[in-house]
Amino acid sequence: MIAVENLTKQYRRLRAVDDLSFTVRAGRVTGFLGPNGAGKTTTLRMLLGLVTPTAGTATIDGRRYVDMADPIRHVGAVLEASSAHRGRTGRDHLRVVCQAAGLPARRADEVLDLVGLQPAAQRKFKGYSLGMRQRLGIATAMLGDPGVLILDEPANGLDPEGIRWMRDLLKGLAGEGRTVLVSSHLLAEMQHLADDVVIVAAGRLIQQGPVTDVLGSGQAAQVRVRTPEPGRLTEAIEQEGLQVRGEADGSLLVIGAEAAQVGGVAFRAGVELHELTGERVDLEQVFLELTAGKAAIR
Incomplete structure (x- = not known):
């Protein structure tokens, strides 16, 4: 479970996140929604220890990310399209990460199968489309077989078939009991994908809960x-x-x-x-x- 409690981030005159609290439950896909500048990416970066909060806490299964001894086995994250050495193949990129993280090399092929990139495993990264880079990013996040997955705009660059594949993958991972948090601007897709949503604006929580309940909070039929x-x-x-x-x-x-x-x-x-x-x-x-x-x- 992910727990964000009274999280605040102040940048001089700009308060990017303002006393934000919400939870993300295991076994469900949670959509993290908000307009541009709402504080979504800043919140995710604080959750992953990349930005220090001004106040409040963000924990994963009761621990801060920076306090985890082996975080790759607990949390997988993609905050932007995957980056890799342009001359390295997708498989080699994953094997390098496995070696650095102390994971068996076979995990590279296992996650390539998971994201449907096995046919392009020997292709160099410089030849990957944006959608393929998104898949490689998810493959990298899944190397440690984590129980928590955090994705920022994972459907960018995917065609309709790819978006459907992404939906099925994330629903399947949540169905295994994993915690899945997804930030996205594709609201129509999030209505199909998410079990719960957290909506923020101007750094503050606006609404959270199951999608069916949030839909009921809007205008009637x-x-x-x-x-x-x-x-x-x-x-x-x-x-x-x-x-x-x-x-x-x-x-x-x-x-x-x-x-x-x-x-x-x-x-x-x-x-x-x-x-x-x-x-x-x-x-x-x-x-x-x-x-x-x-x-x-x-």
């Missing part, structure tokens, strides 16, 4: 409707105590209603309908609602 008599329908809907607004495409959007409810209002008012579509709130909508207007702290 909404209905898109088209009619040749928008004025009459708007009046009838508002008389029911529902919120309705006109959209640029000429449709009406009814907030907090189900399609059958709006259809009933139109029927009683004698208004002809050309479209009646129920829409469910998604993670992107909730994210934008929760983080709207929250600028970085100065």
Whole structure:
């Protein structure tokens, strides 16, 4: 488990992280979300001992990363696309890391299989695409067979097939009981991938919890409707105590209603309908609602 408690980082006039607390549970994929400048990367760097907190703590299974005697066997991390010697093959890069960490050389091929890079194992790093470098980074993180995996934007450079592969891999690792924390801007993908989310803005916690609960914290269901008599329908809907607004495409959007409810209002008012579509709130909508207007702290 990852535990962040009252974590703060002050850079002169900029407070990048402000009294931030959250937990990441084992056996689940947790999405770490926030706008640019929200403090996500700074938080991850503090968690991995790369930045010293101004206040608070960030621990992994009750210990700071810097206090672990053999961290590669406990925590795997990728904070940016993998870096390696340009003239070294993917397999050789992994074997060098194994040797430095005291791991058996066979782990290089095992993790190449895990991330689907075995066909490119003998290709030099300079010939790797960005997506292949992302896979190599994950392979490197998995060399020690860690129980905790921390990834910052791991889907960058991946095509749709690669993104699906990433989703299946991370879900599978969490299913083995590992703790998986993923920072990403791909909100639609995070809705499919994550079991839990932690949303931050301006260095502060905005929302955390299971994805289903966070989605429930946003706007209620909404209905898109088209009619040749928008004025009459708007009046009838508002008389029911529902919120309705006109959209640029000429449709009406009814907030907090189900399609059958709006259809009933139109029927009683004698208004002809050309479209009646129920829409469910998604993670992107909730994210934008929760983080709207929250600028970085100065």
